[in-house]
Amino acid sequence: MDPLMDLTRYPLDAIARQVGTPFFLYDAQILRARMAEVARTAEGDRLHARFAMKANSARFVLDAAREAGLWIDAVSGNEVDRALRAGFAAGHEPPVIMYTADVFRDNALQTVVEHGILPNVGSPGMIRELHDAGYAGPIAMRVNPGFGHGHVQACDTGGPSSKHGIWIDDVDEVHEAARQAGYPVVALHAHVGTGPQIAEFDQNMRRLVDVFDALLQRFPDATSVNLGGGIPHAYRLDAQRYDLAGFRTLMLEASSTLSESAGRPISLEIEPGRYPVAGMAILVSRVTDVKETRSNEKGPGQRFAMVDAGFNDLIRPAMYGSYHHISVVADSGNSPLDARATERVNIAGPLCESGDVFTRDEDELLLPRDLPAPQPGDLVVLHDAGAYGYAMASNYVSMGRAPQVAFDDGAVTLISRRETLDDVLRLETSEALAV
Ligand SMILES: Cc1ncc(COP(=O)(O)O)c(C=O)c1O
Numbered sequence: 001m002d003p004l005m006d007l008t009r010y011p012l013d014a015i016a017r018q019v020g021t022p023f024f025l026y027d028a029q030i031l032r033a034r035m036a037e038v039a040r041t042a043e044g045d046r047l048h049a050r051f052a053m054k055a056n057s058a059r060f061v062l063d064a065a066r067e068a069g070l071w072i073d074a075v076s077g078n079e080v081d082r083a084l085r086a087g088f089a090a091g092h093e094p095p096v097i098m099y100t101a102d103v104f105r106d107n108a109l110q111t112v113v114e115h116g117i118l119p120n121v122g123s124p125g126m127i128r129e130l131h132d133a134g135y136a137g138p139i140a141m142r143v144n145p146g147f148g149h150g151h152v153q154a155c156d157t158g159g160p161s162s163k164h165g166i167w168i169d170d171v172d173e174v175h176e177a178a179r180q181a182g183y184p185v186v187a188l189h190a191h192v193g194t195g196p197q198i199a200e201f202d203q204n205m206r207r208l209v210d211v212f213d214a215l216l217q218r219f220p221d222a223t224s225v226n227l228g229g230g231i232p233h234a235y236r237l238d239a240q241r242y243d244l245a246g247f248r249t250l251m252l253e254a255s256s257t258l259s260e261s262a263g264r265p266i267s268l269e270i271e272p273g274r275y276p277v278a279g280m281a282i283l284v285s286r287v288t289d290v291k292e293t294r295s296n297e298k299g300p301g302q303r304f305a306m307v308d309a310g311f312n313d314l315i316r317p318a319m320y321g322s323y324h325h326i327s328v329v330a331d332s333g334n335s336p337l338d339a340r341a342t343e344r345v346n347i348a349g350p351l352c353e354s355g356d357v358f359t360r361d362e363d364e365l366l367l368p369r370d371l372p373a374p375q376p377g378d379l380v381v382l383h384d385a386g387a388y389g390y391a392m393a394s395n396y397v398s399m400g401r402a403p404q405v406a407f408d409d410g411a412v413t414l415i416s417r418r419e420t421l422d423d424v425l426r427l428e429t430s431e432a433l434a435v
Helices: 012-019 028-041 059-067 077-085 108-115 126-132 168-181 198-216 244-262 274-280 316-320 421-425
Strands: 023-027 047-052 071-074 097-101 118-121 139-144 185-189 224-226 267-270 281-292 303-307 326-329 342-348 369-372 379-382 404-408 411-416
Touching: 012 023, 012 281, 012 379, 023 028, 028 047, 028 059, 028 244, 028 274, 028 404, 047 059, 047 244, 059 077, 059 274, 071 077, 077 097, 077 108, 097 108, 097 139, 108 126, 118 126, 118 185, 126 168, 139 168, 185 198, 198 224, 198 244, 244 267, 274 281, 326 369
Parallel strands: 023 404, 047 071, 047 267, 071 097, 097 118, 118 139, 139 185, 185 224, 224 267, 303 342
Antiparallel strands: 023 281, 281 303, 281 379, 326 379, 342 369, 404 411
């Protein structure tokens, strides 16, 4: 697997006493190292890496992406605005921020028009919407090539049942609509996801290159091709680490092949989200109780360590049955870990929802872990929580979002405080609508 954060490096207990539990802890050095790795993978004249900021849009993370020289893939108007506020350049020469979506919602269309952001059109009707809003400029086109899926089967990123992109057989029609609206299609894009097996990612990338190779002949204005995100992060101890050097070779070869067959320079983009941020964060929770059920005709008895983090903080296990490695950190008043028996235990959260259990499989069944028997007061740490963790957190049941804390070579900084009830209630109003 990718290396786990070494918990002995961080003053977890002191942070917990100051900001309470649960909290996210981000390691700045790991973040910078991962961003730099992505940047190196795409080093060179005709390669570019964007950070898919949907994975983690904290300013601290965006700063690291910008300092590493990455560009941005944004998927909402507010993400575009956050990227602009974090110092990423507006405009499409070069298109430092690209807006990828199948739907313009809220301020998205206005933001694209106002800041000259390159829109990556994922649905045919978006051409008309851009035209009606007065957009003038180039566009990118997101294609659904007919294959691909995410890190779990439930995550459908390409194929007939995927809602993303323009179906491969319809691209010429949409291209013609773009031509009539005066929009050159300067980039072709697809994001087909990781696939549950590492080998599938490389196969998908090669298949995508072939798809674009065929398409580029019909898109004379296109000067770049984007293979999307999906660089695998190894969440499991026995999972193989993905070889970025091999991916760089694939990208270099693809750029040469595509340029040669198109007869013009074609640059190649990638836009990983998970890879640079997953491994730089942990979600730290406190054990409040340990309890058991007993076997009966419905099934075997289970042991539950109850913790104060739930799917409102980290939704991936509840949404996808995703795996996060779990560690126990003994409270100083409890017995040390090496004096404890290992037991099969579920880690369950505070929400009044049966799905609020972090130890689940892809079929949403309980899958208890072998852990040093947790005791009330211990910390339970969920590893690899930096991607789609805080970014997907909610204030469900009016529990505020957990604070985010950054650790940088010994310096500890609170980068977002715990959401309070006042924060939650701030949006409530009783405005009469003139309808
Ligand atoms: C369009 C697009 N690009 C990039 C990504 C990033 O994918 P990942 O986090 O798997 O790298 C996503 C994620 O869903 C996406 O929808």
